[in-house]
Structures are given as C-alpha cells and as structure tokens.
Amino acid sequence: MRRVGSGRMRKGLIALATVILAAVTTISVAAPASADPFGQWCFRWNGQKICVPVSINWDWRFQCPQCGMAVDWLPDPGQVVGRQIALGLGDLSNARLAPEPQRGQLRARAFDEFTQAAVYAGVRPFVGQVGFMNESGTVNAGPQPVPWLQASAQDIAAGIGYIQLALNDWTGGGGAAYRQAAVAKLDEAYAELANAQVIGG
Numbered sequence: 001m002r003r004v005g006s007g008r009m010r011k012g013l014i015a016l017a018t019v020i021l022a023a024v025t026t027i028s029v030a031a032p033a034s035a036d037p038f039g040q041w042c043f044r045w046n047g048q049k050i051c052v053p054v055s056i057n058w059d060w061r062f063q064c065p066q067c068g069m070a071v072d073w074l075p076d077p078g079q080v081v082g083r084q085i086a087l088g089l090g091d092l093s094n095a096r097l098a099p100e101p102q103r104g105q106l107r108a109r110a111f112d113e114f115t116q117a118a119v120y121a122g123v124r125p126f127v128g129q130v131g132f133m134n135e136s137g138t139v140n141a142g143p144q145p146v147p148w149l150q151a152s153a154q155d156i157a158a159g160i161g162y163i164q165l166a167l168n169d170w171t172g173g174g175g176a177a178y179r180q181a182a183v184a185k186l187d188e189a190y191a192e193l194a195n196a197q198v199i200g201g
Helices: 006-023 079-095 102-121 147-167 175-195
Strands: 040-045 048-053 068-074 126-133
Touching: 040 079, 040 126, 048 079, 068 147, 079 102, 079 175, 102 147, 102 175, 126 147, 147 175
Parallel strands: 040 068
Antiparallel strands: 040 048, 068 126
C-alpha cells in the first residue's frame, strides 16, 4: 500500500472529518451496562507503559488493577500508532456519555486520531497478542481467552484499513464508502470493549 503524502493526508483528514460529523447523529455506540469507568488501554512509549482511561468491561481488573488492555500489532507499526489508537478509544469512551455538542466533537477527534494511526502505520496492521499490559510493557494473554477483546482488536485493524483505502482512493469514487465503513468498524470495536461481547462477524 502506498504511503500517503502530506497534501493528500490533509485532504483525506478534511474529508474524513466531514463524513464523521455527518454520521454522528446516525451511528450510536451502545451504552455499556457494566463497563469499568476506570479501565485502561495501554501502549508502549519510549520503553515505558502509558495508559489512557477507557471504559472497558474487563475480567482481570481485580487481579491486576494497574494493568490495562493492550494489543501487539503485526508488523510492529511503531509507537505513534499505538498511542493514536489509545487516544481514539479514550475519546470514543468520553463521547459515550457526553452531551452535544461535546459528543460530536469528541467523536470527530477520535476518528482524527485513528486516521493519524492509519497514516503512520502505512499498511493495515494485523492482530498479534491481545491481553493486558503489565508494568514491564509486555502484553500477556491472561488466564483465559477473551473473544470480545480479540474481536475488538480485529475491528480496530479493519477500521484502520478502511481509512487507508479512503486516503489512497485517487479516483474519489470509493472514498466516502470506505470512510463510512471505518466509522462503523471503530464504533463496533469500542462497543465490544464496553459491553464485553462480540458484536459482529
């Protein structure tokens, strides 16, 4: 996949923001019934573990309250991608209960952060290990498989892939459809975290 040039990226970001703002009133994230408001999504930054507060219904919080959900992406896309994904999930989490117009602003910022992740990744990431990140920055699978975390990570990867397709659409014919698909996949990814259940196929 071609890397996106700076001028192309700016145009893509503007177009993506337009679609997101239009979609805010039609796409809703399911309100989690029992999400932990003190959940975390973590990433590595300069050799350290950094976490973003995200309402996540996760099973290990009583065993390791300082740990947070994390994914090892393949191939390793670099630390900026992990940071932008975490920030995007954090803003989707904050938008869930925010009133308008803050909700729309947070959602637009979230998808801008996912777009930055897509640009820095260069190619669509694939899901490696999923689980929780301990203090050493290692992602551990935990005591049992967690299908909804795996599904959420797959949807994040798919959403980023759709953004990359939109940004590389030189004809302009399929960009809007790709962007709408990205919004849907990333919304689904957060809803799977917040509700601890697999939503789509």
